Amino acid sequence: MKDTFRQSMKWLHTWVGLVVGWVLFFMFLTGTLGYFYQEITRWMQPERPLIVHEVSTEALLDRAQQFAEIHAKGVDEYDILLPSSRDQNLRLGWRHAPEPGKKRGRYKQTVVDIESAENVATRETGGGRTLYRMHYRLHYMDTSISYWLVGFCTMLMLLAVITGVVIHKKIFSDFFTFRAKKGLPGWLDSHNALSVIALPFHFMITYSGLLFFLFMYMGVSSNFQTNDDEFKEMRKEIFPRSAHVEPAGIPAEMRSFSSLYDIAQQQWQTDNLRYVTVHAPNDINAQIAFVRNETDITYNQGDEVVVNGISGELISGNHKDYTVSGVIHNGFYSLHEGQFAGTLARWVYFITGLIGTAMIASGLVLWTTKRKPQQMKKLNGPDFGYRLVEQLNIGTIVGLPIAIAAYFYANRLLPVTMENRGEWEVHIMFITWALLLLYPAIRPAGKAWLEQLQLASIVFILLPMVNALTTDKHLGVTLPHGDWNLAGFDLTLIAVGISFAFARYKMKVIQQSNNARRKPTKSSIERSTNRKSPLENTPKPDLVLTKTGGDTV
Amino acid sequence: MSYLLNKLQLANPRWSVFSRILAAALGGYALATSSSLLITQLLMSLVGKYQGIHIGLMLGFLVYTGAVMWAFSVTTATRAWLGLVKLNVIFLLLTWALMQVNS
Numbered sequence: 001m002k003d004t005f006r007q008s009m010k011w012l013h014t015w016v017g018l019v020v021g022w023v024l025f026f027m028f029l030t031g032t033l034g035y036f037y038q039e040i041t042r043w044m045q046p047e048r049p050l051i052v053h054e055v056s057t058e059a060l061l062d063r064a065q066q067f068a069e070i071h072a073k074g075v076d077e078y079d080i081l082l083p084s085s086r087d088q089n090l091r092l093g094w095r096h097a098p099e100p101g102k103k104r105g106r107y108k109q110t111v112v113d114i115e116s117a118e119n120v121a122t123r124e125t126g127g128g129r130t131l132y133r134m135h136y137r138l139h140y141m142d143t144s145i146s147y148w149l150v151g152f153c154t155m156l157m158l159l160a161v162i163t164g165v166v167i168h169k170k171i172f173s174d175f176f177t178f179r180a181k182k183g184l185p186g187w188l189d190s191h192n193a194l195s196v197i198a199l200p201f202h203f204m205i206t207y208s209g210l211l212f213f214l215f216m217y218m219g220v221s222s223n224f225q226t227n228d229d230e231f232k233e234m235r236k237e238i239f240p241r242s243a244h245v246e247p248a249g250i251p252a253e254m255r256s257f258s259s260l261y262d263i264a265q266q267q268w269q270t271d272n273l274r275y276v277t278v279h280a281p282n283d284i285n286a287q288i289a290f291v292r293n294e295t296d297i298t299y300n301q302g303d304e305v306v307v308n309g310i311s312g313e314l315i316s317g318n319h320k321d322y323t324v325s326g327v328i329h330n331g332f333y334s335l336h337e338g339q340f341a342g343t344l345a346r347w348v349y350f351i352t353g354l355i356g357t358a359m360i361a362s363g364l365v366l367w368t369t370k371r372k373p374q375q376m377k378k379l380n381g382p383d384f385g386y387r388l389v390e391q392l393n394i395g396t397i398v399g400l401p402i403a404i405a406a407y408f409y410a411n412r413l414l415p416v417t418m419e420n421r422g423e424w425e426v427h428i429m430f431i432t433w434a435l436l437l438l439y440p441a442i443r444p445a446g447k448a449w450l451e452q453l454q455l456a457s458i459v460f461i462l463l464p465m466v467n468a469l470t471t472d473k474h475l476g477v478t479l480p481h482g483d484w485n486l487a488g489f490d491l492t493l494i495a496v497g498i499s500f501a502f503a504r505y506k507m508k509v510i511q512q513s514n515n516a517r518r519k520p521t522k523s524s525i526e527r528s529t530n531r532k533s534p535l536e537n538t539p540k541p542d543l544v545l546t547k548t549g550g551d552t553v
Numbered sequence: 554m555s556y557l558l559n560k561l562q563l564a565n566p567r568w569s570v571f572s573r574i575l576a577a578a579l580g581g582y583a584l585a586t587s588s589s590l591l592i593t594q595l596l597m598s599l600v601g602k603y604q605g606i607h608i609g610l611m612l613g614f615l616v617y618t619g620a621v622m623w624a625f626s627v628t629t630a631t632r633a634w635l636g637l638v639k640l641n642v643i644f645l646l647l648t649w650a651l652m653q654v655n656s
Contacts, residue, residue: 210614225590237604325611329611
């Protein structure tokens with residue numbers, strides 16, 4: 001393509017990154033929020049009770065059993081999700097009766113009030129789940145089209161990551177030379193630093209993303225080599241699942257879950273229960289699986305103890321044997337999803353995800369920054385392509401976060417009884433994004449950056465206040481109560497708002513110094529040609545120019 | 554006809570870029586597939602058929618990446634096409650030969 005290998009790869013890196021950069025930004029941002037999707041859902045259902053401190057696991061299990069006897073009668077299987085550091089409510093989940101025309105019913109979770117063992121009526125919302133599912137499912141699109149589109153973008157991301165490493169001669173020494181200058185070197189260094197700092201993460205998240213749809217993307221090869229039965233067998237070998245018990249049809253009364261949990265605890269010697277799955281409840285074959293918090297990265301290995309619900313007999317044989325390739329594949333899933341992560345590791349995931357998002361953003365901005373001096377010299381103004389990239393950058397990099405804030409606003413402001421409320425939350429998010437993508441078309445780019453950054457800082461800082469006006473789960477309540485799950489969400493919003501305000505300030509400083517450099521006024525030209533002033537190289541004349549120089553961008 | 558050909562401006566470097574993109578996308582995917590078949594045949598006796606297939610598929614994305622990078626590093630689009638076709642044929646022939654040995 002170009003003279004040298006490195007130059008060819010640079011070309012490839014630039015264009016591959018640009019073509020899908022905005023979709024990747026969307027995927028990275030919504031995916032990063034996924035690391036807190038349970039926390040987000042809890043915030044989006046303010047009817048849920050506050051954290052209840054110091055309840056024993058045994059008491060919770062019996063509460064849940066009591067609840068299931070009434071509300072989950074007749075289901076084949078249900079889960080009890082215990083309060084955790086991520087979601088501090090007790091929840092019961094099961095597959096509901098299928099809607100007409102559907103094969104399987106939807107899996108829904110019900111929040112149980114720990115104190116009264118009553119059902120908590122929550123507002124209809126897509127919650128964090130809908131938001132994070134967008135990162136691979138997109139929205140408004142057929143699933144298979146979404147998966148292929150996402151696969152295409154991810155493949156180009158993998159290319160961008162690897163070519164990025166190749167074109168980077170001194171990957172480690174460069175990392176330590178951050179030139180905090182404005183303009184091109186600054187943006188380039190930011191892009192490099194953000195890329196290198198989390199390089200293993202960027203590679204892992206991209207490659208594992210492709211593995212999620214391995215048999216779809218590499219379908220030609222897998223279909224060629226296996227028939228349907230062989231394929232099923234192969235999948236079973238890669239993703240071993242616990243054997244599920246069939247009900248015998250003979251009703252029997254289950255023992256209390258708390259007494260059965262004693263058996264699990266004897267096996268573990270710790271009280272670290274995450275969830276419980278009840279198979280064939282109230283049947284002579286009833287099996288209760290106690291699953292411990294995953295601390296192992298081997299996905300789904302979830303250390304479980306299974307007992308018979310009637311006799312309390314310990315059932316073995318639910319261990320999953322992984323093949324070597326299965327461990328690699330499941331290990332990548334686990335690394336991608338971070339299910340094993342505790343609070344600290346989860347924050348590390350979140351911040352690393354944001355670094356990835358910022359890497360994409362800085363790459364996109366770099367594309368325009370590099371071309372700007374040349375584009376600005378053009379007599380008819382910058383090219384259409386350049387303008388388009390610039391607008392998409394502003395509308396996505398700042399527009400999408402505002403749109404996500406709009407999703408949260410919709411959650412608080414739409415009437416609770418509204419029909420299709422959950423869907424409308426999403427509509428409002430995308431309408432907002434569309435408007436913010438259009439806005440830079442009618443404004444000069446420099447102004448649009450500043451205005452959207454300002455809007456972003458305002459909407460994020462105001463959101464906890466809107467929360468305080470519309471719900472009783474605001475900082476004034478959550479902080480004294482020690483509900484860090486809910487308080488953390490509001491505090492994070494404020495921190496994000498402040499970050500946007502800071503970004504706006506930095507952007508303004510950069511723009512002012514750029515304007516000063518690019519657009520010398522008549523007097524400054526005279527000065528520089530007529531006399532060699534010793535002040536010429538000092539920043540002082542720049543300051544004067546800032547005031548007189550017009551807005552060029 | 555000649556008018557149409559003129560209109561298309563086949564000598565335009567854009568076409569060469571377009572052709573190279575096609576070579577990288579299609580030839581690269583074909584190479585990911587053929588390499589996965591070859592890897593299966595190579596590993597089959599060691600780790601069994603299913604694991605062999607699985608490993609071949611998982612490595613496919615990396616092969617694809619390498620193929621695309623290679624296609625953009627050579628001097629002309631024609632070379633990219635020829636190289637990828639050649640490598641695909643070699644992989645498929647080796648796969649076929651190993652299939653005879655394995656069965």
